[in-house]
Amino acid sequence: MSYCLADLDVEHVVLERGKLAQRWRTQSWDSLNLLTPNWMTRLPGFEYEGNDPDGFMSVLDLISMFDRYAADSRAPILSDTSVTGVERMGERFRVITDRGEWLADSVVVATGYCDLPAVPAASRGLPASITQVVPANYRRAAQLPPGGVLIVGASATGVQLADEIQQSGRQVTLAVGRHLRLPRRYRGRDILWWLDRLGVLNQPADEVHSIEISRHQPSLQLVGTPDHSSLDVGILQDRGVRLVGRVRDITGYGVTFADDLIANTAAADLKMAEVLTRVDRYIDRIGIPAEDSEPFRPTWPTAAGAPERLDLKSEGIGTVVWATGYRRAYPWLHLPVLDASGEIVHDGGFTPAFGLYVLGMNFQRRRNSSFIDGVGADARTIAEQIARSVAGVRVA
Numbered sequence: 001m002s003y004c005l006a007d008l009d010v011e012h013v014v015l016e017r018g019k020l021a022q023r024w025r026t027q028s029w030d031s032l033n034l035l036t037p038n039w040m041t042r043l044p045g046f047e048y049e050g051n052d053p054d055g056f057m058s059v060l061d062l063i064s065m066f067d068r069y070a071a072d073s074r075a076p077i078l079s080d081t082s083v084t085g086v087e088r089m090g091e092r093f094r095v096i097t098d099r100g101e102w103l104a105d106s107v108v109v110a111t112g113y114c115d116l117p118a119v120p121a122a123s124r125g126l127p128a129s130i131t132q133v134v135p136a137n138y139r140r141a142a143q144l145p146p147g148g149v150l151i152v153g154a155s156a157t158g159v160q161l162a163d164e165i166q167q168s169g170r171q172v173t174l175a176v177g178r179h180l181r182l183p184r185r186y187r188g189r190d191i192l193w194w195l196d197r198l199g200v201l202n203q204p205a206d207e208v209h210s211i212e213i214s215r216h217q218p219s220l221q222l223v224g225t226p227d228h229s230s231l232d233v234g235i236l237q238d239r240g241v242r243l244v245g246r247v248r249d250i251t252g253y254g255v256t257f258a259d260d261l262i263a264n265t266a267a268a269d270l271k272m273a274e275v276l277t278r279v280d281r282y283i284d285r286i287g288i289p290a291e292d293s294e295p296f297r298p299t300w301p302t303a304a305g306a307p308e309r310l311d312l313k314s315e316g317i318g319t320v321v322w323a324t325g326y327r328r329a330y331p332w333l334h335l336p337v338l339d340a341s342g343e344i345v346h347d348g349g350f351t352p353a354f355g356l357y358v359l360g361m362n363f364q365r366r367r368n369s370s371f372i373d374g375v376g377a378d379a380r381t382i383a384e385q386i387a388r389s390v391a392g393v394r395v396a
């Protein structure tokens with residue numbers, strides 16, 4: 001956003017309560033790599049130019065990249081500055097921080113889509129002796145108390161943590177809800193390369209059947225490792241992870257699971273087959289060089305023997321990891337732009353309050369709006385609107 005505003009000579013300031021890339025610095029687990037290949041780390045005025053375009057950046061490398069990007073673009077970042085209030089003042093906004101106030105003609109809320117963990121209410125039924133962990137607080141398997149681990153949620157985070165914790169020697173049980181799985185590589189290329197080529201990643205919001213449904217799609221079961229291997233529920237089951245259905249209810253140590261494992265894995269496999277068929281057809285149509293379409297054999301998961309109820313105590317499970325996604329909260333935003341669930345109402349980033357914008361939301365304008373690769377296009381659109389309407393920002 002800052003790069004795009006500077007490009008249009010719009011005076012601005014970036015207020016950050018921590019340091020640049022704070023979430024990556026403080027809320028990532030040790031082994032986390034991006035699941036998007038390096039060539040997809042594209043920002044306004046920046047493209048990856050290293051010698052491993054198909055590799056996956058570690059979080060440390062990503063933070064260095066953001067540091068360099070901010071320095072090169074001379075982004076006016078005020079770190080260690082928490083925004084504690086945003087309210088109307090005449091036609092402008094009064095922005096209150098713990099280090100003084102600002103008056104601004106426009107405000108862009110960029111506090112992140114992955115803001116707070118979305119933990120189901122059922123978690124409150126667990127006894128205190130069970131350790132509950134959310135991914136933002138997880139660093140490594142050794143930090144968990146001894147014993148088995150129940151991981152709830154089988155999207156990108158859930159499958160990555162399930163694999164790591166199972167490989168550390170603990171028995172992992174993975175509660176699998178609705179999910180999407182794709183192989184890491186297909187016909188000689190990374191699956192995201194194909195999705196990029198097909199235009200799936202930057203598909204505009206107004207082209208999808210239902211934006212509400214699309215905004216609530218789970219993230220892909222993918223991991224970024226040096227050997228470009230796939231990771232999904234079938235592979236995890238092969239490695240000894242016990243798959244169960246969605247968590248339905250928790251009473252004390254008793255956890256019941258829905259009988260939906262077959263239905264959810266079958267739906268994911270149907271979707272995978274559809275996407276891979278689209279890739280095959282694209283290859284045939286364009287005549288693009290690709291490896292032959294050898295029969296693709298994913299590791300099929302089986303639901304046989306999946307228990308519908310577990311007693312955590314007798315199973316020796318001492319930890320529950322909630323890999324159940326994210327929510328957002330804006331207690332500092334004193335403007336009538338939040339819906340009943342506290343989400344910012346917006347149309348492609350434009351909120352009902354003139355001059356107030358949001359950036360980085362899931363499927364904000366395109367499918368990749370909440371990804372590093374997609375945020376630039378949305379930032380440009382909003383920056384252009386701000387440039388049209390704004391005279392600048394000044395200290396109150």
Ligand SMILES: Cc1cc2nc3c(=O)[nH]c(=O)nc-3n(C[C@H](O)[C@H](O)[C@H](O)COP(=O)(O)OP(=O)(O)OC[C@H]3O[C@@H](n4cnc5c(N)ncnc54)[C@H](O)[C@@H]3O)c2cc1C
Nearest residue numbers: 016017022023034035036082083111112114360370371372
């Ligand atoms: C585990 C995980 C893995 C991911 N992997 C990938 C990947 O491989 N590729 C990819 O493209 N994307 C990935 N993402 C998505 C990633 O979140 C986005 O790509 C991107 O980093 C989000 O940037 P952002 O600036 O919108 O939000 P954030 O990085 O969340 O930044 C928001 C900032 O706002 C600050 N803030 C919040 N409230 C206030 C306040 N009141 N006052 C001042 N500052 C405030 C926070 O400190 C934070 O620094 C991943 C996300 C997660 C959680």
